[in-house]
Amino acid sequence: MWRRVVSLSSFISSSRTSFVAQTASRLNTCESLTTGIAQQAKGVIAPKEKTPFITFVLGGPGSGKGTQCIKIVETFGFTHLSAGDLLRREIASNSADGAMILNTIKEGKIVPSQVTVKLIQKDMESSDNDKFLIDGFPRTEENRVSFDQIISVEPNVVLFFDCPEEEMVKRVLNRNQGRVDDNLETIKKRLQVFEALSLPVINYYSQRGKLYTIKAIGTEDEIFEQVRPIFTAFELHAAG
Numbered sequence: 001m002w003r004r005v006v007s008l009s010s011f012i013s014s015s016r017t018s019f020v021a022q023t024a025s026r027l028n029t030c031e032s033l034t035t036g037i038a039q040q041a042k043g044v045i046a047p048k049e050k051t052p053f054i055t056f057v058l059g060g061p062g063s064g065k066g067t068q069c070i071k072i073v074e075t076f077g078f079t080h081l082s083a084g085d086l087l088r089r090e091i092a093s094n095s096a097d098g099a100m101i102l103n104t105i106k107e108g109k110i111v112p113s114q115v116t117v118k119l120i121q122k123d124m125e126s127s128d129n130d131k132f133l134i135d136g137f138p139r140t141e142e143n144r145v146s147f148d149q150i151i152s153v154e155p156n157v158v159l160f161f162d163c164p165e166e167e168m169v170k171r172v173l174n175r176n177q178g179r180v181d182d183n184l185e186t187i188k189k190r191l192q193v194f195e196a197l198s199l200p201v202i203n204y205y206s207q208r209g210k211l212y213t214i215k216a217i218g219t220e221d222e223i224f225e226q227v228r229p230i231f232t233a234f235e236l237h238a239a240g
């Protein structure tokens, strides 16, 4: 179904096969699609566009982003795209960028934005959902600008899991998932990168009124009770 719609979407979009155009085409029903496309091709009606609902999920290493994303997906039906997981998937698939990504992650540094944004874009475009949690992104100002240029959609919500450093270190060292960056040396570097490069992005969204800060201490359920009303409010808003 998605493949067919993608190929048809080239009729809708004029010069660039944008995410919005592809999303718009997905939102048409199969039946109305053929008629709609034909009418658009003749210039009778404008393409129906629906912008996806985007949540960026930010916080230091081990602050609990991935853990809370699982709960948000279960409760609110988002699609979870973890930038770190997408990069690890590239390493595992032995892609051309795999070795570069592995070295960057081991060093606790940030992978060039275009690489990460293209991976996010690919998963967004192949999803039937229009609600995305983009976890661990944007980590830098360069990430943010690159997303803006390539995907051209503003986030609706930016969550910031604010966790004390010593708690983050403790959680990462206990994580036990075999990650190459879960060691004290790399964690120290990741914390430095977070402070120097990610905090400015968090401040950027705070100034634009998009930031929701969660106190990321306590049990997983207690933390989720701070998250829940944010999305409930958006659901009510959409319904009302």
Ligand SMILES: Nc1ncnc2c1ncn2[C@@H]1O[C@H](COP(=O)(O)OP(=O)(O)OP(=O)(O)O)[C@@H](O)[C@H]1O
Pocket: 059, 060, 061, 062, 063, 064, 065, 066, 067, 068, 084, 136, 171, 172, 174, 175, 176, 216, 217, 218, 219, 220, 223
């Ligand atoms: N509230 C919590 N209390 C105690 N441990 C937690 C809590 N939330 C998550 N954890 C545990 O802490 C570890 C790190 O959590 P998680 O992987 O969700 O963090 P993250 O922010 O995604 O980290 P990273 O940026 O490194 O991917 C995991 O082992 C997780 O089970």
Ligand SMILES: Nc1ccn([C@@H]2O[C@H](COP(=O)(O)O)[C@@H](O)[C@H]2O)c(=O)n1
Pocket: 061, 082, 083, 084, 085, 087, 104, 105, 106, 108, 109, 110, 111, 112, 116, 135, 136, 137, 138, 139, 143, 181, 190
């Ligand atoms: N936007 C991003 C996100 C991640 N990375 C690299 O992956 C590492 C692990 O990320 P997690 O979100 O799983 O913690 C991270 O330390 C970076 O090396 C990135 O470059 N850009």
Ligand SMILES: [Mg+2]
Pocket: 065, 066, 082, 084, 136
């Ligand atoms: Mg994570």
